Amino acid sequence: MARTVRETARRRATRAKIVEAALEEFGRNGIDATSVEQLCEAAGFTRGAFYSNFDTxxxxxxxxxxxxxxxxxxxxxxxxxxxxxxxxxxxxxxxxxxxxxxxxxxxxxxxxxxxxxxxxxxxxxxxxxxxxxxxxxxxxxxxxxxxxxxxxxxxxxxxxxxxxxxxxxxxxxxxxxxxxxxxxxxxxxxxxxxxxxx
Missing domain, CATH: 1.10.357 (Tetracycline Repressor; domain 2)
Known part of the structure; x- marks a missing residue:
């Protein structure tokens, strides 16, 4: 079941950076070949930041x-x-x-x-x-x-x-x-x- 998390300007900005990093990494490497770690590195965040915004x-x-x-x-x-x-x-x-x-x-x-x-x-x-x-x-x-x-x-x-x-x-x-x-x-x-x- 999807969790409900309060949306804040900071949270929106973090999610946007992860999504923008995914746009580039998925297109360059493929989705399956792109790890969560690669997404975090490309977006400039930690795994914790990723999992506080996305479950999967x-x-x-x-x-x-x-x-x-x-x-x-x-x-x-x-x-x-x-x-x-x-x-x-x-x-x-x-x-x-x-x-x-x-x-x-x-x-x-x-x-x-x-x-x-x-x-x-x-x-x-x-x-x-x-x-x-x-x-x-x-x-x-x-x-x-x-x-x-x-x-x-x-x-x-x-x-x-x-x-x-x-x-x-x-x-x-x-x-x-x-x-x-x-x-x-x-x-x-x-x-x-x-x-x-x-």
């Missing part, structure tokens, strides 16, 4: 998944905020995919999380819950981006995002970094101008 490495995995999902949403909102009404969808996508949230390091960490979740049903359930909480926000910013670029997509937004996920996490496309390029091409190809010129 899977707790860290769930926190990392939520962190990345929130980072995606923030990257989308930031890209939209920097766009104007005459920004075309290609330019908007370029701004979005240049964000750190879509970096190869983040991608590797997410692939690691998915692999671990495929072997551990309890973690899979926790990641699914985090996804359910953030998915509507991602759909919202994509729909808002399309409206800002004055276009719609020739595919349901949910299905479109699932297609993009498949491209983003495909091991066949990550080696040469073509996943983001293909995602952009697919999104541009499926974008239909609401008020075409001429």
């Amino acid at each position: 490495k899977n707790d860290v995995c769930a926190a990392v998944a939520r962190y990345i999902a929130d980072e995606y949403v923030e990257a989308c909102r930031s890209a939209l905020a920097s766009a104007t009404n005459d920004t075309d969808i290609g330019e908007l996508l370029g701004r979005l995919f240049s964000a750190g949230a879509f970096s190869p390091e983040r991608q590797r960490t997410m692939v690691e999380l998915q692999l671990r979740a495929s072997r551990e049903p309890a973690l899979s359930e926790r990641l699914a819950l985090a996804r359910e909480e953030t998915w509507p926000l991602i759909v919202e910013v994509v729909d808002h981006g399309a409206a800002q670029a004055d276009c719609t997509f020739a595919m349901d937004t949910h299905d479109l995002l699932r297609l993009c996920e498949a491209l983003f996490f495909s091991p066949l496309l990550t080696a040469d970094g073509s996943n983001l390029r293909l995602m952009s091409r697919v999104l541009e190809a499926l974008a239909v101008e609401n008020h075409p010129v001429g």
Whole structure:
């Protein structure tokens, strides 16, 4: 049973540092090859600090998944905020995919999380819950981006995002970094101008 611990600013900062260290270490070494000691060393804390914030490495995995999902949403909102009404969808996508949230390091960490979740049903359930909480926000910013670029997509937004996920996490496309390029091409190809010129 999960324990209840009072949340303080110091505790939040400690947890954030451990999660940020896990983002890098999991992507670099893999989750199973990253020990609690390595996480603590990378974050600058002791084992005691780790276990006062997380019960298991899977707790860290769930926190990392939520962190990345929130980072995606923030990257989308930031890209939209920097766009104007005459920004075309290609330019908007370029701004979005240049964000750190879509970096190869983040991608590797997410692939690691998915692999671990495929072997551990309890973690899979926790990641699914985090996804359910953030998915509507991602759909919202994509729909808002399309409206800002004055276009719609020739595919349901949910299905479109699932297609993009498949491209983003495909091991066949990550080696040469073509996943983001293909995602952009697919999104541009499926974008239909609401008020075409001429």
